[in-house]
Structure formats: C-alpha cells, structure tokens
Amino acid sequence: MMKLVSARPSPFARKVRVLILETGQQDAVEIGDLMTSPMDTPAEVAAANPLGKIPALIRDTGPTLYDSRVITRYLDDRVGAGLYPESRLWDTLTLEATAEGIMEAAVLMVYEHRVRPHEKVFEGWLEAQWDKIDRAVAAIDARWMSHLAGPLDMGQIAVGCALAYLDFRHGDRNWRKGRDALDDWFAVFAERDSMTATAPE
Numbered sequence: 001m002m003k004l005v006s007a008r009p010s011p012f013a014r015k016v017r018v019l020i021l022e023t024g025q026q027d028a029v030e031i032g033d034l035m036t037s038p039m040d041t042p043a044e045v046a047a048a049n050p051l052g053k054i055p056a057l058i059r060d061t062g063p064t065l066y067d068s069r070v071i072t073r074y075l076d077d078r079v080g081a082g083l084y085p086e087s088r089l090w091d092t093l094t095l096e097a098t099a100e101g102i103m104e105a106a107v108l109m110v111y112e113h114r115v116r117p118h119e120k121v122f123e124g125w126l127e128a129q130w131d132k133i134d135r136a137v138a139a140i141d142a143r144w145m146s147h148l149a150g151p152l153d154m155g156q157i158a159v160g161c162a163l164a165y166l167d168f169r170h171g172d173r174n175w176r177k178g179r180d181a182l183d184d185w186f187a188v189f190a191e192r193d194s195m196t197a198t199a200p201e
Helices: 011-022 044-048 066-078 085-115 123-143 154-173 179-189 193-197
Strands: 002-006 031-032 054-056
Touching: 002 011, 002 044, 002 193, 011 031, 011 066, 011 085, 011 154, 011 193, 031 054, 044 054, 054 066, 066 085, 066 154, 123 179, 154 179, 179 193
Parallel strands: 002 031
Antiparallel strands: 002 054
C-alpha cells in the first residue's frame, strides 16, 4: 500500500486526497496526517521529501513522489481516471497552475503571521500576495467558467481546494465580491462528497 504524507489543513494535500476519493483509490493509499511548518519539519516529512514539503507519496514500487501536481498526475494515470483529459490538457494544466498559485500565496500569508515576530510582519508584502490571489480569482471568474462547468478534471479540483482554503484561512478577505458566477459554481462543488470528507477541521 502507498502512503500519502500530508496534513489536513494543507490545500495541496487536500487536492490529492480529493483525487483519491474521486477515483476510488482509498484502499490503495494510506493517509498520514501530521503537522509541519517551514521552521519545524518532522522527520517523516524530511525523509519523504528533502525539501520538507507536503504532500509526498511513498510508494512500494519506486521512489517517493512529491509536489502535488506530480502526485495527482501519477494517481490519475495509475487508474486511467481521465482527470487530465488529452482533449483539453493544456487548459486543465493552466487552470490547475492558477489554483496552485492561489494556494501558494495564501499559505505564504499564513506563514507571514505564524513564523515572524509580530513587529516584523510586512503588511505591504501581505497585500502583494493578496493582489496575486485577487487577480487569479478574477481571471478564473472571467475566463474559466465554461471549463469549470464541464466534466470533472484536475483543474476543477484544484480551484475548488484553493477557494476552500481562502475561506478557511482568509475568510475576512471575501474573494466572492463581484465574482457571482464563481461563487455559484463553488457552492455546488463544495458539496461533493470528496470535498466534505476532506474539509479541514
């Protein structure tokens, strides 16, 4: 059996866990939950990924895989799930990359408060990260709604996990303002069994 080294609050790990549920691979992947941060890397995480980041997928049949996009491509290919459809592969990958960028900026905002002394928190830098998020969310709402309305793929899963993380960690920022179409889509997507089962506590 494979093991996913992850943490429940991580949007990157959640993306993988949603894929596992959507593709019926629960019996093939054990989910490991642990806490990590840039300042404190557990030994299990460091052993799985020298960069000290999650998620990582420990396999019996080959080297450990890390970076969520590598893991999701592997798991999708393993069962031929088609979440990276050839007919719209580049659109799916671009949408997934946009969602990953939202996650990265949102996580960095959390770390700015969590690991820096209060007096050294750089508000200008925080706002610059939010600007990236705001532009990306606006772009998804303006350009990608037809894709989001199509058959399930990894771009949709990534966007769903990214928006859920914004609600979880940055709810006061209100990404929904002026993005009614995306808000409506997310309200439905967030009710998928795979999303409710992986919601952070």
